[in-house]
Amino acid sequence: MPRLPVLCWEKLKKSLIKDCSIAGVGIAIALSPSSGKALDARESLRDYRDAIERAEANSNAFSINLSELYMGLGQALISDENYPDAQRALKRGMQIERVNFGLNSISQTPYLFLLADLDTIAGDLESAQKAMDSVYQLGKNNYGALDPRMLGTLDKILNWYIIHYKANPGRSGLNYIAGADLVSQRISRLIEQSIPKEDPKAPIYYQKLAAVQYLVATYVDQNGLPTETTFEITTNSSAQTTSRSAAGLTYYRRGKAALISRVESLSNQPVADLLGKVDAIAQLADWYLIFGQSHAAIKAYSLAFQTLLDESVTEDVQSLFFSKPKKIEFILPESSRRKSHEVLEVSALITKRGRVRDIEFIDPPEDLSEEEMRSIRRSIKKSRYRPRLNGGNPEEATHKIFLARSDIEN
Structure with missing residues (x-):
C-alpha cells in the first residue's frame, strides 16, 4: 500500500487532469512529490497523451482544448529529445488552431517558432526559414505590414534569428544573419511610416536597428560576402553585389541613419x-569612429560633451561622464552580457582614435599561459574604444580593462 502523501498525490493528479486542460496538466506536473521536481519525462508524456485521449473521447478530434494539450505534448517531447514525434504533435496542435480560428489565425505563431527550432535541429534550414516567413505573413494578414502591432511579431522573429546566429557564429550563421538583416529593414520601414519620433518606443527601436547593422557589418568583415545572390545588402531587394566595401558602406549608412x-x-x-x-550622440560618434570617419567622430564627440554642459547636470556627472575610455559596443537593448567570476586585470593605452596599445597584464595568475596571453591580447586589439574626452576633445589615456579568459569585460 502506498504511503499517504503519494496516495494523495495520485488523487490530486487525477482530479487536475480530468478536465483535459493544459493548465490542469501543468499544475499536476508541477506538484509532483518527487522532491519538488517535475515528473519523470515518461510520466509527463503519458499524462499528456491520456488527457488528449479523454478530450477526444469527450468532445471531438478538433476540440480547442486539444491544441493546448498538443502544445504541451510537443514541448515535453522536445525535452525528451524525441524530435520527430514533437514535430507531429506541434503540427497537429497547429492544425486544430486553424480549424477553430481560421487559416490566418495568429495563434499559430508559437507552434511555428517551435517547429522552426526543430527544423534547425534537423539541419533543415529551408523549412525553418519557411516557418519564419509564415510567422511574418500571419502578422501581416492580421495587422498589416506597417501597423504598429506588427512590431511585436517582428521583434520575436528578429530575436529568433539573433539567438540562432549566436549559437552558430561564423559562416554557418549566414542564413540567420541574412534573416536578421531583412527583419531589421521591415522594422525600419514600419517605424518611419507608423511610429512618431516622440513615441517612447522609437529610441529603443532605432538602437536595435543600429545593433543589427553592426552585427551584419561585423559578419561581412570577418567572413566576406557569399557567392550566392540571395544575400541582400541594399534596400532594393533586386540589387545584389559581391563587393565587401560596397556592403560595408550600405551597413554604415543604415546604422548611421538609425x-x-x-x-x-x-x-x-x-x-x-x-x-x-x-x-546617443556619443554612440553616433562611436559609429563614425569604427567606420573610419574620424573627422565626423570628433565633431560628434564635441557635440555630446557640449550637450552635457547643462545646468540640470551636476558637475560630478559632467566631470565623470567622458573621463574614461569605454569599449564600443552596439548590442540589442534586451541583450544581457555574460558575467564571469574569474577576472583578470589588464592595463592598456587607448589612443585618440580608440585603438588599443601597450597591453600589460597586472598580476596575472600563475597558470595563465603565454598562449592564452597572446590570444587575449589579440582579442583586445580587435576591440575599439571610445576615447577619453578632455573639453570635448579625444585624448590618449591609460585604461584598466577587466576581463575573463573566455569573455572580455570592460
Missing part, C-alpha cells in the same frame, strides 16, 4: 532625458 534618428527621437520625447541624449 543612430541619428535615435538622437532626434530622444530630443522629441515628452519627458526629457538629457543623459540619454548625450549617450
Whole structure:
C-alpha cells in the first residue's frame, strides 16, 4: 500500500487532469512529490497523451482544448529529445488552431517558432526559414505590414534569428544573419511610416536597428560576402553585389541613419532625458569612429560633451561622464552580457582614435599561459574604444580593462 502523501498525490493528479486542460496538466506536473521536481519525462508524456485521449473521447478530434494539450505534448517531447514525434504533435496542435480560428489565425505563431527550432535541429534550414516567413505573413494578414502591432511579431522573429546566429557564429550563421538583416529593414520601414519620433518606443527601436547593422557589418568583415545572390545588402531587394566595401558602406549608412534618428527621437520625447541624449550622440560618434570617419567622430564627440554642459547636470556627472575610455559596443537593448567570476586585470593605452596599445597584464595568475596571453591580447586589439574626452576633445589615456579568459569585460 502506498504511503499517504503519494496516495494523495495520485488523487490530486487525477482530479487536475480530468478536465483535459493544459493548465490542469501543468499544475499536476508541477506538484509532483518527487522532491519538488517535475515528473519523470515518461510520466509527463503519458499524462499528456491520456488527457488528449479523454478530450477526444469527450468532445471531438478538433476540440480547442486539444491544441493546448498538443502544445504541451510537443514541448515535453522536445525535452525528451524525441524530435520527430514533437514535430507531429506541434503540427497537429497547429492544425486544430486553424480549424477553430481560421487559416490566418495568429495563434499559430508559437507552434511555428517551435517547429522552426526543430527544423534547425534537423539541419533543415529551408523549412525553418519557411516557418519564419509564415510567422511574418500571419502578422501581416492580421495587422498589416506597417501597423504598429506588427512590431511585436517582428521583434520575436528578429530575436529568433539573433539567438540562432549566436549559437552558430561564423559562416554557418549566414542564413540567420541574412534573416536578421531583412527583419531589421521591415522594422525600419514600419517605424518611419507608423511610429512618431516622440513615441517612447522609437529610441529603443532605432538602437536595435543600429545593433543589427553592426552585427551584419561585423559578419561581412570577418567572413566576406557569399557567392550566392540571395544575400541582400541594399534596400532594393533586386540589387545584389559581391563587393565587401560596397556592403560595408550600405551597413554604415543604415546604422548611421538609425543612430541619428535615435538622437532626434530622444530630443522629441515628452519627458526629457538629457543623459540619454548625450549617450546617443556619443554612440553616433562611436559609429563614425569604427567606420573610419574620424573627422565626423570628433565633431560628434564635441557635440555630446557640449550637450552635457547643462545646468540640470551636476558637475560630478559632467566631470565623470567622458573621463574614461569605454569599449564600443552596439548590442540589442534586451541583450544581457555574460558575467564571469574569474577576472583578470589588464592595463592598456587607448589612443585618440580608440585603438588599443601597450597591453600589460597586472598580476596575472600563475597558470595563465603565454598562449592564452597572446590570444587575449589579440582579442583586445580587435576591440575599439571610445576615447577619453578632455573639453570635448579625444585624448590618449591609460585604461584598466577587466576581463575573463573566455569573455572580455570592460
